[in-house]
Amino acid sequence: MQHLPENVVSPFAAQISAIISRGLRGDFGREGKKGAIWECLGALQTIAVSAFSSFHPYLPSIFPFLLAILAAPSTAALKFKAALAFGSIAHLCVENDLPLVRKAVLISNSALSQVLEAAFMEGGSEASWGVTVLGSVIAIGGYRILAHRRWLKTILTCMNTGLNAKKEPGIKLISRVLWSMLVYAWEDGHRLGINGYGIDDEHGTVMRQAKVGRGGKITSVAQAALLNHPVGVACVGACIGDGSDQESVSVGIQILHCMLTDKIQFEIKIFFRLLAAFDTVSPEAPANNGSAHFVWDYKKLACPSILNGSALYTMEADRKNYHAAARNILANECIQVVDIRPLDAEEIRTHWPLLMQCWRQVLKGGIETKDLPTGVRIAFVLISALQRFLTRCLI
Numbered sequence: 001m002q003h004l005p006e007n008v009v010s011p012f013a014a015q016i017s018a019i020i021s022r023g024l025r026g027d028f029g030r031e032g033k034k035g036a037i038w039e040c041l042g043a044l045q046t047i048a049v050s051a052f053s054s055f056h057p058y059l060p061s062i063f064p065f066l067l068a069i070l071a072a073p074s075t076a077a078l079k080f081k082a083a084l085a086f087g088s089i090a091h092l093c094v095e096n097d098l099p100l101v102r103k104a105v106l107i108s109n110s111a112l113s114q115v116l117e118a119a120f121m122e123g124g125s126e127a128s129w130g131v132t133v134l135g136s137v138i139a140i141g142g143y144r145i146l147a148h149r150r151w152l153k154t155i156l157t158c159m160n161t162g163l164n165a166k167k168e169p170g171i172k173l174i175s176r177v178l179w180s181m182l183v184y185a186w187e188d189g190h191r192l193g194i195n196g197y198g199i200d201d202e203h204g205t206v207m208r209q210a211k212v213g214r215g216g217k218i219t220s221v222a223q224a225a226l227l228n229h230p231v232g233v234a235c236v237g238a239c240i241g242d243g244s245d246q247e248s249v250s251v252g253i254q255i256l257h258c259m260l261t262d263k264i265q266f267e268i269k270i271f272f273r274l275l276a277a278f279d280t281v282s283p284e285a286p287a288n289n290g291s292a293h294f295v296w297d298y299k300k301l302a303c304p305s306i307l308n309g310s311a312l313y314t315m316e317a318d319r320k321n322y323h324a325a326a327r328n329i330l331a332n333e334c335i336q337v338v339d340i341r342p343l344d345a346e347e348i349r350t351h352w353p354l355l356m357q358c359w360r361q362v363l364k365g366g367i368e369t370k371d372l373p374t375g376v377r378i379a380f381v382l383i384s385a386l387q388r389f390l391t392r393c394l395i
Contacts, residue, residue, distance in 0.1 A: 076129075084309045
């Protein structure tokens with residue numbers, strides 16, 4: 001429960017890592033829960049959670065032994081513990097670039113793919129274990145996972161199985177979170193400006209499918225998964241990003257327009273969020289200056305609750321509450337509307353035609369003027385009056 005400071009532990013990093021490797025290999029016995037392997041998995045998880053940088057060079061050599069436990073038939077308890085250790089390593093990789101760990105994970109597809117696909121097909125606790133492992137693979141691989149054909153095929157197969165799990169509502173909900181993590185993978189490459197990860201690139205799977213097609217609709221194959229929360233919110237948030245790519249901002253507004261057209265939950269809140277520069281809380285409060293003091297944190301797209309096993313703990317404790325746990329993750333721990341960067345004044349002017357299309361959909365939905373945020377309501381009244389005036393002049 002109490003961790004020693006890194007300066008105390010670091011001189012022994014090599015020895016501790018060697019002991020963990022031997023433990024995972026079974027040199028100290030192969031007992032199940034509370035046995036040597038279990039304890040070494042717990043030690044590995046502690047190292048990752050503590051973010052001890054002195055252990056970073058040894059994680060690639062430990063991973064093959066962790067992979068053997070993940071891929072081989074083992075007890076449910078050991079799979080649970082191994083998934084938690086893997087998730088902790090993934091969370092560490094989101095915050096730190098560990099290329100050797102990433103390389104080891106990317107080449108592990110042949111060992112894990114069949115196991116993961118079988119886990120999602122079985123459902124229940126097996127699928128919950130698979131969600132944590134699959135989410136960890138996406139988080140560690142980052143943008144590279146979208147260019148890895150074998151892993152991408154496995155990921156899409158598993159997630160589609162989860163989305164179609166009619167008898168497992170919790171698995172169905174948590175699979176939408178995994179779609180959101182694919183948006184993280186795309187944004188990981190897009191934010192770096194890497195050639196081949198733009199809006200029109202061949203690797204941006206989610207974003208490519210999110211592009212508006214003929215008739216103003218999102219590609220039908222991805223529509224259900226993309227528009228609903230949290231993926232629709234994540235897509236808009238990732239496209240709006242930090243404002244460095246205005247083509248991406250335009251696509252984000254187009255996705256929002258599709259959400260408004262299909263009356264998807266959260267869409268009106270997103271629209272108001274983009275126009276937050278117009279909003280004021282009260283006459284005494286200062287105006288919201290849009291994105292002037294807002295930093296887009298794309299790392300939240302790699303949902304921590306998947307990596308730290310929050311849903312997995314619930315499944316082990318009480319399978320009946322898994323649906324509630326998944327719903328809570330969707331509602332509170334994925335990208336939310338408040339995480340989206342508001343547009344600044346120049347962006348609002350630049351993208352005003354698109355925003356007006358969204359505005360018409362808001363009005364078509366029958367929203368009352370009194371329900372609009374204060375600043376947006378004032379802007380709405382002024383623009384509506386201007387439109388009426390121009391219409392009369394033309395007549």
